[in-house]
Amino acid sequence: MSLLITTIQADLKWEAKRANLALFEETLRQLDMQTEVVVLPEMFSTGFSMRPADLAETMEGETVQWMQEMSAKYRVALTGSLIIKEEEKYYNRLIWMLPNGQMAHYDKRHLFAYADENKHYTAGDKRLIVSVKGWRINLQVCYDLRFPVWARQQLTRIDEIEEVQPEYDILLYVANWPERRSHAWKTLLCARAIENQCFVVGVNRVGTDGNNIYHSGNSMIVNPLGEVLYHMSDAEDVNTILLQKEELESARAKFPFWKDADDFLIQK
Numbered sequence: 001m002s003l004l005i006t007t008i009q010a011d012l013k014w015e016a017k018r019a020n021l022a023l024f025e026e027t028l029r030q031l032d033m034q035t036e037v038v039v040l041p042e043m044f045s046t047g048f049s050m051r052p053a054d055l056a057e058t059m060e061g062e063t064v065q066w067m068q069e070m071s072a073k074y075r076v077a078l079t080g081s082l083i084i085k086e087e088e089k090y091y092n093r094l095i096w097m098l099p100n101g102q103m104a105h106y107d108k109r110h111l112f113a114y115a116d117e118n119k120h121y122t123a124g125d126k127r128l129i130v131s132v133k134g135w136r137i138n139l140q141v142c143y144d145l146r147f148p149v150w151a152r153q154q155l156t157r158i159d160e161i162e163e164v165q166p167e168y169d170i171l172l173y174v175a176n177w178p179e180r181r182s183h184a185w186k187t188l189l190c191a192r193a194i195e196n197q198c199f200v201v202g203v204n205r206v207g208t209d210g211n212n213i214y215h216s217g218n219s220m221i222v223n224p225l226g227e228v229l230y231h232m233s234d235a236e237d238v239n240t241i242l243l244q245k246e247e248l249e250s251a252r253a254k255f256p257f258w259k260d261a262d263d264f265l266i267q268k
Helices: 017-029 062-074 142-146 179-196 245-254
Strands: 002-009 037-039 077-086 089-097 103-107 128-132 135-141 155-158 163-166 170-174 199-203 206-208 214-222 228-233 237-244
Touching: 002 199, 002 214, 017 062, 062 077, 062 089, 062 103, 077 170, 089 128, 089 135, 103 128, 103 135, 135 142, 142 170, 142 179, 170 179, 179 199, 179 214, 179 228, 214 237, 228 237, 237 245
Parallel strands: 002 037, 037 077, 135 170, 170 199
Antiparallel strands: 002 237, 077 089, 089 103, 128 135, 155 163, 199 214, 206 214, 214 228
């Protein structure tokens, strides 16, 4: 079983929603091969802004509607995060949009206090694992990458075959991760793949933001053995890769380290 994933590493226009949506719409239009999942960066419509009062939208707003239209038009699952206001709170919310209009969301758990994100946004407390074509994808946002317990595989039981298995196959991060800490980004993406024996997809932005912080991209796709399948730095890039379930299953069967994992419970 295979899955086609397209990652879009873009130079986001600072706090310019219409320009960013136009950029991604044109990129989607120009995709020269069929794909099944398209991944946009963190806060793809604005950049990583600490002005949610001025930039936030609701779940009925223009950007979510745009995601719904693009997903339906191009028949892809579309994901990325944006600034959402809900019940007088602001969230860095990752949206998972399907072509039939169904959606799910994940609110970033770990807010980046170093940039005062915790002063402007509310943290989420629930993980989101979605399913597409039999692949289970754990969706997370940027700074979450530094916290391995939040991403850690837990074993799930399949009653009909009386077996346990890892709970997801792909760990996916969308980010606005600065170049000055790119070594940590690249290292941790590989570490998360190795320790969870899964594919890892990390999609970052590129270019300089409105705070004069440079982002080198370094979007990556890593296999369950920690080997880098795709990596791009310092340039806008659109990449489509075919992931094979057989590669995942072979790695887990040959090296069944996941069976020896510790049981644990995340306290909220």
